[in-house]
Structure formats: structure tokens, C-alpha cells
Amino acid sequence: MLELRHLKYFAAVARERNIGRAALALNISQPPLTRQIQQLEELIGAPLFIRSVKGVELTAAGEALYADARAVLSLADLAVERARRAAHGQLGRLDVGIFGTGMFDIVPRVLLKFRNVFPDVEIAMHTMTKTEQVEALRQRRITIGFNRLVPKYPDIKSRVVMWERLIVGLPRSNPLAAREALSIADLAGQPLVLFPSTGHPNFSDFVAHQCREHGFIPQVVQEVGDAVTGVALVASGFGVCIVPESATHFKASGVVYVPLKESPPTMLDVSCLYLQDDPSPILREFLRILEEFRTENGVTDDA
Amino acid sequence: MLELRHLKYFAAVARERNIGRAALALNISQPPLTRQIQQLEELIGAPLFIRSVKGVELTAAGEALYADARAVLSLADLAVERARRAAHGQLGRLDVGIFGTGMFDIVPRVLLKFRNVFPDVEIAMHTMTKTEQVEALRQRRITIGFNRLVPKYPDIKSRVVMWERLIVGLPRSNPLAAREALSIADLAGQPLVLFPSTGHPNFSDFVAHQCREHGFIPQVVQEVGDAVTGVALVASGFGVCIVPESATHFKASGVVYVPLKESPPTMLDVSCLYLQDDPSPILREFLRILEEFRTENGVTDDA
């Protein structure tokens, strides 16, 4: 049976054009090397070297094999090296579930930090809803997910990546648009655009809850799927909209963003989800990077 | 030390996701397979499988190695196969030295026949003079050469590929251009364009000799390097030109080709040269094809 040993020895002899010198280079004695070469020639079914008094030279078959043998040997070395790197999470693929407004600011910053440390890990991003993320995590289609307001699941852990302030998006025509800051109470009676309504608890529920806390029932004029659509509706005068701060990265003409002055300002999380018992070394490395990110930015799990 | 055995066994286990079944497929028993996998894991420095009661599944490192292992194994198989084919002359490279008028007809026909039988042998053609061909053969830069009027060398054998008739190229304005056929004697007094003058014996010497045989001293007006230049000079009225028949493949306006009627017509060889003791299987196969070609066309070594 062909073994890497045969190819390694053969390559040494082909390189040195001399069996004795090759044996020296391989740190073995000459006779066993001769034997291995003979075995290989028998396996191929043709001589690989023509022996002369000066040493050996390659036959056509030997020439052909030499080219391939080097390729096999270096590929085998590479395979071992890559397996080692994969074991330490330095190689492979990180599938990430992302969501609407998350992709504007915080998610790219975290992923960029990760990519800087592990440039050989391919990062694939998939936009999906919260429930899709949970499903995909369980099926191992993604390794981590980013989302907000994540409920507790028995098999899924989560870690807050950052806390975001809430701000109000209004059409420039609205009288409140001129204010320096607003209170949630100021929005009583204003037509509200909410999003999204799927996957409880969600941002929609969260905003409605905040309104009730401040003593009024929100007047919902429209529910949409994502923040971008919401802001678009605000721009065309449908009403006002409470959005996380990162939504301001989405500029829409005719929309003014005004901060909320509640103190401490009402905060909304962006969290990272992952499977409790996923042994992937890439995940472990990612979580390490995430912890660094949290301490750099002073993030804790409480609001 | 890593061996192909490790990769082969590992690939089988990775494919079956089960050590026992993989052992069955490999025609060995289960314990040694377990041991080999453990060895491989120790070599890599990380587990490749996570064992469960249902069987095994790949870790990230295992996943990475599996992809590479298959590549190494198939490349190793390919290497053996290609070495075998190279040993039988079915793979590799045939460097051919060719010369001016040879490339018009006979050389392509022989090489095409060879290519049809050995499509995986790369054929490289190099135009060079007779002396360059001999030099290149000795330095193994070419495996075969084609040429005419090849002298005997101690280390080089030659084999006639075909015999060519001689014909006369004349400008249309020349009175002899109207004849059906010419004798060499008819050319007495005509201005002759000869080629080439390097590398004796050469075609130039050959033609001069023929003229003397027919009782006149040739009146040489110009010597040029190759047949194409010679015919070009004839076209512009420099004189007449004796060329091998295959030169008629080079059409030049204003040139008329008239056969020589000597009986048996004076013949010129195209021969194939090769190194006496070149062991290359490709050369052997080429010579075999060449012999076929000779019997098909009834070629012998005598004129």
C-alpha cells in the first residue's frame, strides 16, 4: 500500500539524485531507503530511477511522479496545519444571523473586531427574524444570532452586546420636531408607526408598554415589518415613530430625530444568541472577542 | 509520523460517522481503527470526532481535515496513475525540433497521428537548424528532430519519414514555366536561388551536386536561409529555384512549380533524428507510431 513515507523518501532521492545522500538527509541509513524505493517502483509497476555510477536519475515516470509527490506532501502538511488551526477556531466559517437595524452599527463593529483577530475565518451573514434565528441556531445553520429583546430559552444563551437609547423620529412638519428633547408623555395623541409585530416579545410590545407606563394608550396608525419601512412612513407624514438610536444611521429626507429625555433614558438591548452546548472553537473565540468588546465599552447584562 | 493510512482511515470514519461500520468498509477490525484515529488526533493535537452512543460526529478540526484528506487521497491516487501512464509513454511532453519546409506537410501529419493515439502527451515544436537539433538532442532539450540529409553521428540514430520529389519553382515570365516537366539539364544557364548554406551536407550542396551530375556548373545568384525566402525571390524574378515538393504548400503569386522528369525522379529525404540511448517511453511510442506511418506509406530507408 502506498504511504506518505514512500513519497517522502522518493522526493528526497529525486531531489538529491543520489540515494546515499538522500538517506543522510532523511536521517536513515541507505539500505532501507533503497528498499523503500524498490517497493515504490514495484507498486507503480515501472522503474522510477535509472541507476548509474554517479547516482540516480529520473525516468519519465519518475519525473511525472516527482511533480505529483511534492504536491501530495505539501498538501498533507497543509491539511495537518489547517486542522490544528481549525481546532483553535482560527479557520473555518462563522454563520451569523442578523436583523434589520442591527446591521447599521453595532453588528458590523463586533464582526470587524473578530475578523481582525481571525482573518481566515469566513463570516457569512444571514438576515432573519428572531424566531428564524432560534430555529437556525438549533439546526446549526448559524453559529450566532444578533437580536433585541430575546426571551429565555432552555438551550440558548444570550449576552448583551450593547444598550441603545431610544429616540423619536418625526416628520419635519410636526410641531414636536423643533424641540431639543422629548418625553414619552409628549407623544400622547400622536399617531404612532410601530414595528415589528411578529415574534413576542418584540420592539412593538416594548414601545406600547412604555407608553402605558407614561399614562396613555398609544394610537397606532400602522404596523410595519422593520425600522427602515417605519422611518419611510414617517417621512411621508404617516405619524411619529420610536426607534433605537442606531436607526439614525438610516437618513431619510423629511425626517427629524429627537432624543428622549427620560432619565435614566429608556434603553433597548442588542444581544447575541448562541447554542448553549455548541462545542465549536470558533464560537468560543467569538465569545472571547465579544467579552473584550463588552469590557471596552463597559456593557453589563442589566439595563 | 502522518501516513496516508491515517487519512484513509479517518476519511472512512468521517464518511460513515461510525467507527465500527468504517472498519467493516476498510476490511479491518474495529479496535485497530480506533487506535489509528487516536494516533491521528494526538498528531493533530486536538480531537477530530466527538463520540456519542449513536456513533461519532466531526469537530470543527475534523470537518476541516476531512475536506483536505479527501483531496490528499485522490491526489495520491492520481499521482500513482499518472506515473504508470508516464511509464508507458502515455503522458508527458514531446519536444520536437522542426525545420522550414518540413512543417508544411509531413511533420504535422506524423505528429497528428501521434497525438491521436496519445492525446495527453503535450507536443512542443521548436524550429531550429540541423546543427541546433543535434545539439538540442544531446542536451535532451528535444526528444526528436526532423530534418533532411542527415549525416551519420555515433550517438544519434535517424529514420527516413518520407521521400520527396524535387520540383522547380520559376517566375511565370520564364519561358520554361510553360513546360509540362523539366529535366535538371534544362536548368543549365538559369540563375539559381539556393538554400540553405549552413550545416553540411545541406540542400544547397545536394542541388549543386545534382547539377554537376547533369553536366553543368550551377550559376548561383543568391543563397538564402530557407525555402520560403527562396520562393519569394523567385516570385520577384531573381531566378529559378529547386525545391522539395512540399514547398508547393507555400503559394506565392507569380511563381509556377514544374515537376522534374528524371526517372527515377531525384528524391530528397525527410528524416527523424533521435538520441541512440534515450530511454524515454514517449520516444519509444513515437518511434512505434513512426514505423506504422512508414509501412502505411511504403517508406524504406533507401531512396
Next chain:
DNA sequence: ATTAGTTCATACTCGCCGGGTATGGCGTTT
């Protein structure tokens, strides 16, 4: 709960084969 049936791991023996030393054959060099 017990049993039967998975799966992979361990313990031990056997025999092949890779690697060692010693030596021989052969051709070149001095």
C-alpha cells in the same frame, strides 16, 4: 427494572515490515 443491543475503548498477543549493520558487486579514479 432488567435485558438485549448499540457504540467506542482497552488489554493483550502475534507477525509483518521498517530500519539497523555488515558486506558485496561494479565502475571510475588515481
Next chain:
DNA sequence: AAACGCCATACCCGGCGAGTATGAACTAAT
């Protein structure tokens, strides 16, 4: 003729790959 270089052969030893028998851990079924 002698000395040298190179590869091949002969022979021995020990490691390791492969085999059998058995254990350990867990699941599934009765």
C-alpha cells in the same frame, strides 16, 4: 592495482499495525 563512491543484498531486531477478547457506557425494548 588500489582506493573510492554508489547502489544492492543478506540478515537481524524491535516497533507497531492488526487481530481476538472483553469492558464500559448508554439506549431501547420487554
